Amino acid sequence: MGAENVAKDQAAVSGRISPLRKLAIGVGDFGCNLYWQTTQLYLLFFYTDVVGLPARTAGLIYMAALIWDAAMDPIVGLIADRTRSRWGRYRPYLVLGGPLLAPAFVVLFVGPGSHVAGAVAFALISQLLFRTLYALVAIPYASLFARVTSDSAQRGDLAGFRMVFGALAAIIVAALTLPFASALGGEGDGRQGWIIIGVVYGVIATGCLMLTAWGSRGLDTPNAPAEPRRPPAAVWRSLASNRALHLLLGAIVITSFSTTMFSKNLLYYFKYVVGDADMGSLGLGAIALTVVVTTPLWAIALRVIGKRNTWLVGAVPSVLGLTLWHFADGQTLGVLFAALVLQGVGIAAGVVCFWSMLPDTVEYGEWRSGVRTESLVFGLTVLGQKVALGLGAGVLGIALTQFGYVPNVAQSPQTLADIKGLMFWAPLAGTLAAAALICFYPINRRTHAAMVEEIAARTGAADAAPSPPQAS
Numbered sequence: 001m002g003a004e005n006v007a008k009d010q011a012a013v014s015g016r017i018s019p020l021r022k023l024a025i026g027v028g029d030f031g032c033n034l035y036w037q038t039t040q041l042y043l044l045f046f047y048t049d050v051v052g053l054p055a056r057t058a059g060l061i062y063m064a065a066l067i068w069d070a071a072m073d074p075i076v077g078l079i080a081d082r083t084r085s086r087w088g089r090y091r092p093y094l095v096l097g098g099p100l101l102a103p104a105f106v107v108l109f110v111g112p113g114s115h116v117a118g119a120v121a122f123a124l125i126s127q128l129l130f131r132t133l134y135a136l137v138a139i140p141y142a143s144l145f146a147r148v149t150s151d152s153a154q155r156g157d158l159a160g161f162r163m164v165f166g167a168l169a170a171i172i173v174a175a176l177t178l179p180f181a182s183a184l185g186g187e188g189d190g191r192q193g194w195i196i197i198g199v200v201y202g203v204i205a206t207g208c209l210m211l212t213a214w215g216s217r218g219l220d221t222p223n224a225p226a227e228p229r230r231p232p233a234a235v236w237r238s239l240a241s242n243r244a245l246h247l248l249l250g251a252i253v254i255t256s257f258s259t260t261m262f263s264k265n266l267l268y269y270f271k272y273v274v275g276d277a278d279m280g281s282l283g284l285g286a287i288a289l290t291v292v293v294t295t296p297l298w299a300i301a302l303r304v305i306g307k308r309n310t311w312l313v314g315a316v317p318s319v320l321g322l323t324l325w326h327f328a329d330g331q332t333l334g335v336l337f338a339a340l341v342l343q344g345v346g347i348a349a350g351v352v353c354f355w356s357m358l359p360d361t362v363e364y365g366e367w368r369s370g371v372r373t374e375s376l377v378f379g380l381t382v383l384g385q386k387v388a389l390g391l392g393a394g395v396l397g398i399a400l401t402q403f404g405y406v407p408n409v410a411q412s413p414q415t416l417a418d419i420k421g422l423m424f425w426a427p428l429a430g431t432l433a434a435a436a437l438i439c440f441y442p443i444n445r446r447t448h449a450a451m452v453e454e455i456a457a458r459t460g461a462a463d464a465a466p467s468p469p470q471a472s
Contacts, residue, residue: 017149017158017219024215025148026161028094028141031208033169034201035105035134041284042177043108044393045267048407050190051111051119055405059397061120065127066390070383072135077379080140088220090140090147090375091213097137098209102202104130109194137209139379144212146359146374148219150452156307159356160299163348167291173201175285178267179278234371239380242365247441248357249381251311251434253388255350258430260392262322262343262423268400269419272411273330283340290344291351298352307357308441314349315435317342319428326424346431360443367451370458396422 017025047058083089108130111122145158177197184193239245270280301310321342328335358381359374366372403418405411411419443451 028212030165031205037173055400063390063394069131070386074379077375081375093140106198170288238369238371245361256388261426287344318346
């Protein structure tokens, strides 16, 4: 290995990443979130109120596709862990997968309307294609954050950059998607506007992923020697002994499932309770803007009070926002938007903490077991998150059907009351349960630094050990 590559690898280990590179690595989340936020916020609504699928059918399609996506994640993680190329370990997936993901995203909004069998089949197949390609890009991108630096503080900075870009994408998607889709919709069911938006978002997202591939060059240890293949039993022991991962995974699974009952109901709430669907886009935009504004403050809090305490403090505005929303009862827009802002403050804290804590669990597992499984950790965590989101969407679709929901007509008072109750009790219980788990999270900055130092000492001792004699 040449001196230049050694220097790059040492820079990656010590965490010396320039602000320009942090920006370039973080901007990839802008591209990923153009895809993720559009499908997360609007796809179920698109299926029910544009395509015309029954809520139960739409929810089950969404659930099946997300569970498929989740199943792909650990597979992609295993493959990425074993990838070696002159471009690096994870960057090839961004360079090659990014341009393929954009057209698959556009295809989501093409196809037959109404609830005929062809529309159902097309919606399912197009989602499976998109989710497969998304996993091939998103898991390597997430894994980069454990590879480019082992410094916990630098990871907190990178998480802040990443979350700001992700939240900026969320603002654009939340505030502009529905109004632009309506304005560009043309005749018929308005599908044309959604297709145009899909093309625009796909082009921008591809450019963002290419910038990340540029920014992470040399930090992805492209010339590192191949590591010995680990027995499955050793990998399993590493994951099974990773208590920090178990707690964080439990918290994100509970949060993802429970908050789906609020986020995916928001457009229905504004359309049928408030009586203004476009106001729902402004509500989603208000949440995303709040996340952007408060994310840097939570990134500072990570350094001052630690990641675990930041998560717990951030749960307070979430609970207050849910309570205020519930008692506003759709009557006063100012109160509703104040409640959404409070929830945005809490969301920012949870997201920054999660993406800053997750890389630290990689070292915790390696420290406990001697086996490093970063891509598998990320893959399994995102698997749990997506299964929870998929189950949440499926349960919501079934619940809407049980509530008597019918698209594009006035809903009965009982249906509206059931929707409002679901939006309060489910996310409230989930927020409190996740905070209870995080109370037991075992890593802080001091313990993480000690783990990294001990791992480095073990690695150095192993490298210095004499090789066994060779048979002549």
